[in-house]
Amino acid sequence: MPGFLVIGPQKSGSTALHSFLQLHPNIVSSHPSRDTFEEVQFFSIAVNYKRGVDWYLEFFPAANESVTLFEKSATYFDVEHVPLRVNRLLPRADIVVILIDPGERAYSWYQHMRAHNDPTALMYTFHDIITAGADSPRPVLSLQSRCLEPGKYVTHLEKWVTQVTARRLIIVDGDQLKNDPVTVMNNLQSSLNIQTFFDYSNNLFFDKSKGFYCMKVRGKKKCLGKGKGRAYPPMNQTSVEWLSKYYKKFNENLKELLLKYGYTLPEWLTSELSLRS
Ligand code: A3P
Secondary structure, three states: OOOEEEOOOOOOOHHHHHHHHOOOOOEEEOOOEOOOEOOOOOOOOHHHHHHOHHHHHOOOOOOOOOOEEEEEOOOHHHOOOHHHHHHHHOOOOEEEEEEOOHHHHHHHHHHHHHHOOOHHHHHOOHHHHHHOOOOOOHHHHHHHHHHHHHHOHHHHHHHHHHHHOHHHEEEEEHHHHHHOHHHHHHHHHHHOOOOOOOOHHHOEEEEOOOOEEEEEEOOEEEOOOOOOOOOOOOOOHHHHHHHHHHHHHHHHHHHHHHHHOOOOOOHHHHHHHHHHO
């Protein structure tokens, strides 16, 4: 049984967290899936869920008590029935959520779709997509929804809090994961109650050519693949402002929710709200 789940959302840095966690000798990930690669996506995809618990548990290697098993499926965060399903099967598992500025997350998703030659993302600008009206073509509305909906963090987190109690939700600041992963990983071990401490400062380093932190594995440099940490132009100011207004209420409510349960606010949230107040 997994001891914890990394649930996303998509484009928040979940692949980096998944890779960094596996450097720890006592933390072991699920096996890759034939269909969905590093993610099992048991709780979020209906056909997988119907395959049942035994199918799910086959993704996890046999482990002794000194090992903590986990899986990362970034779609768990915002898919409707997942919190309830997770709570039923894994009532004791910790849940790790990574939060970045929702506007940046939206832009990263759009760039991800362009990089995958999605015709809609190639045909329309980011601003066209996020501001498209309800009478727009279906593919535009679908891409708009994939850009904007997951970033309504408070809406999704409320469902998780109801199901799993705030004590078991661990919030990681995605900006800090990007800029100071050693601190994030060192703190996360204590939040997850991992008994053996692994000092990440020996295994993570900033790589100038990648522009992101990479890992040192058996003396060799290992960065995430070219689909993670892509180079693309910065978002234009009009979209930055539009998104800031769009997410204002959601971000204010997120702040309230996090404070209510005693979480430290991510820095991007504090500065976003102070800029717009
Ligand atoms: P971009 O490619 O838009 O920069 P996910 O794994 O959830 O899909 O998230 C991808 C994002 O992780 C990347 O989005 C990047 O900003 C972020 N990231 C954080 N740390 C990273 C790292 N060490 N290497 C590459 N990407 C990292």
